[in-house]
Amino acid sequence: MQKRTLETRARLVAVATALVAENGYGALRTDEVVKRAGVAKGTFFSHFKDKDALMDLLIGAGIDAHLDQLAKAPPPETVEELVALQAPLLHFMTQERYVFDVILRLSGAAAVAEIGAIATTFGRYLDLTVPWFEKGTFRNDISAELQADGMQAFVTQAMALHFCALHEDQSMGARLAVYLRAWLCPGG
Amino acid sequence: MQKRTLETRARLVAVATALVAENGYGALRTDEVVKRAGVAKGTFFSHFKDKDALMDLLIGAGIDAHLDQLAKAPPPETVEELVALQAPLLHFMTQERYVFDVILRLSGAAAVAEIGAIATTFGRYLDLTVPWFEKGTFRNDISAELQADGMQAFVTQAMALHFCALHEDQSMGARLAVYLRAWLCPGG
DNA sequence: TCCAATAATTGACTGCGGTCATTTAATTGG
DNA sequence: CCAATTAAATGACCGCAGTCAATTATTGGA
Secondary structure, eight states: OOHHHHHHHHHHHHHHHHHHHHHOSTTOOHHHHHHHHTOOHHHHHHHSSSHHHHHHHHHHHHHHHHHHHHHHSOOOOSHHHHHHHHHHHHHHHTSSHHHHHHHHHHSSOSSGGGOOHHHHHHHHHHHHHHHHHHTSSSOSSSOHHHHHHHHHHHHHHHHHHHTOGGGTTSOHHHHHHHHHHHHHSTTO | OOHHHHHHHHHHHHHHHHHHHHHOSTTOOHHHHHHHHTOOHHHHHHHSSSHHHHHHHHHHHHHHHHHHHHHHSOOOOSHHHHHHHHHHHHHHHTSSHHHHHHHHHHSSOSSGGGOOHHHHHHHHHHHHHHHHHHTSSSOSSSOHHHHHHHHHHHHHHHHHHHTOGGGTTSOHHHHHHHHHHHHHSTTO
16 A cells, blocks of 8 residues: 555545534535545545445544543443433434434444444444443343443434434433433333 | 326336335336336426435335234234234345335434324334233333333344344344343343 | 556546426316 | 416436546566
8 A cells, every 4th residue: 555545545534524524424525525635536436435434434433532431431320320421422423314324324334344433333332331231230130231232222212213303302311311211220 | 186196196106116026125216217107207206305205105105014914913922922023024124225224214204294104104113012011011110102112222223233244143033032021021 | 777567546427316497288267 | 168377297407426447656576
């Protein structure tokens, strides 16, 4: 791989980042990226398989930054702390309908060979939250892995309902709290 | 509304249904629909807001047919029955990656005014499954609505992981069974 | 230093969803 | 039965992602 390659790629990413900062993710156009970066259309697609691959990189980086914060914090002891701790991450992932759609689309790796940034963050989310459940603060009848896995399902559900007009009465955090209480503190 | 309108619309839907039967949902092209239906491109879009609106109709009808089956069956008494009963529906929704993506995208109504067929089926799914939990066969510490809502979250999670290469070891049904046991039979 | 061989870049082109001013057909009232 | 009005249909056109044969730059060996 040539030095030139890295430079071009870095310029594309830098330009894309700037454009996203200006107009948001959904408004990004590959034409505008290549124009500002001073390269041809084809160059973009020799660096990224498709537009989704660039989005995967940008959004994945955003999620990762939020996971860094989660990693720093002490393990939450209550459902309320669990919800509060994850609020910034949920807000980031639902900032735009387009962003949430991309995340859903790319969160599962289609093939082992093509695990992207977002799919990686979903793995990291589990690695990071499993220890929260290993101390036995919540349930003891099921594994910490399953508790974390289920939390992920409810986080996704809460975010999905956030975009649903029929469920606008409740906030995302309040909805998640209800789910997690039922999931992590059954009978209590 | 004129009779002609209904005829044209019916022809578009019939052609689209036939094309889907031939090549699947993801391969459907609006150009081919209008060509076979013998109408102009613009006619398609005066009948459907966009391609998603047609897909909403076609896929929504498919889901509805499966819900009809669920409605006929007696309320399941065990997690195994719960999983077995829903297996055909899950299989339908995951028959193609494209179909699952469309369902996720359209399952939440963006506005109360634009509740489509798929969003309606998601409401119907809840209406239909809530009674399963009202007899107290499963949990009694949380409402039947919440039990049904949670089941929906886990069904979605199980389907999403179905497309994830990292989780191919387990079948969708097996995965769902694990989730539902933990969700509906805590401590048992 | 020069010459293949390889890697990177180019931009005209394609596919496909979606738009809109214009034309054509149906409907209604006199 | 014939305007006048409203509804439906038309197709050339646009935006934007993605392709690929041709071109240009880089590199490693003789």
